[in-house]
Amino acid sequence: MSPARRRRVAIALGSNLGDRHAALEFAIDRLRALLPDLRLSSIIETAPEGVPDEQGAFLNAVAVGSTSLDPRALLDALLDIERAFGRTRPYRYAARTLDLDLILYGDVVRNEAGLDVPHPRFRERRFVLAPLAEVAGEWVDPVTGSTISALLRRLPRPSA
Numbered sequence: 001m002s003p004a005r006r007r008r009v010a011i012a013l014g015s016n017l018g019d020r021h022a023a024l025e026f027a028i029d030r031l032r033a034l035l036p037d038l039r040l041s042s043i044i045e046t047a048p049e050g051v052p053d054e055q056g057a058f059l060n061a062v063a064v065g066s067t068s069l070d071p072r073a074l075l076d077a078l079l080d081i082e083r084a085f086g087r088t089r090p091y092r093y094a095a096r097t098l099d100l101d102l103i104l105y106g107d108v109v110r111n112e113a114g115l116d117v118p119h120p121r122f123r124e125r126r127f128v129l130a131p132l133a134e135v136a137g138e139w140v141d142p143v144t145g146s147t148i149s150a151l152l153r154r155l156p157r158p159s160a
Contacts, residue, residue: 004068007106009035010136011078012119012128014099016048016058023085023098024059030081034074035065041131049125062103062131064139071105071117078102103128107142118143123151126158 011031015023024043032038041062048055067074078100085098105117118141122128129152132139137149144151 006066006068007108008064008066008104008136008139009074009102009106010104010132010139011035011063012099012101012103012122012132013061013063014058014101014127015097016056017097020059024061026085027081027098027100028061028063030084031063031065034069034077035063035067038063038065039135041134044127044131046127049127058127060127060131062128062135064132064136071102071108071110072115074105075102075115101128103132104139104141107140109142124155126152126155129155 013024013027021043028038028040043059043061046058046060048058069077082098082100087096087098101119101122102115102117103119103122108117110117119128122132123141123144129148133148133152137147137152139148140146141148141151146154
């Protein structure tokens with residue numbers, strides 16, 4: 001039997017509750033076990049977007065690496081990492097100790113219950129696109145056919 005095919009994946013990391021640096025360090029440590037060739041973007045601080053209540057600033061980053069896990073198994077592993085750090089989900093868009101989102105999984109496009117790849121809103125989010133462009137700007141979005149760098153350039157400039 002041949003070894004499972006490895007796919008390049010992109011995972012967004014975020015935290016805006018508690019010790020944000022410790023949360024990202026915890027996640028990065030666990031992601032290195034899943035993605036041995038992990039490349040990590042810079043960590044940036046961003047204001048919360050699209051949340052229903054007053055929340056603190058986020059720390060965000062993107063990790064890129066390869067895995068032989070299928071998309072569902074990878075997503076389950078990400079959710080396990082969140083839970084291991086104490087993530088709870090009291091309501092949609094609540095502040096979070098740790099948030100790990102599967103952004104891209106090779107050139108796979110999949111929409112099924114609880115799993116959408118590419119992530120349906122990543123093209124609108126500078127806090128995902130900017131770090132992703134830093135480590136994988138040439139990656140082509142399988143839905144739009146545009147590179148990550150091109151998607152970032154199309155976003156409106158943030159207001160000062």
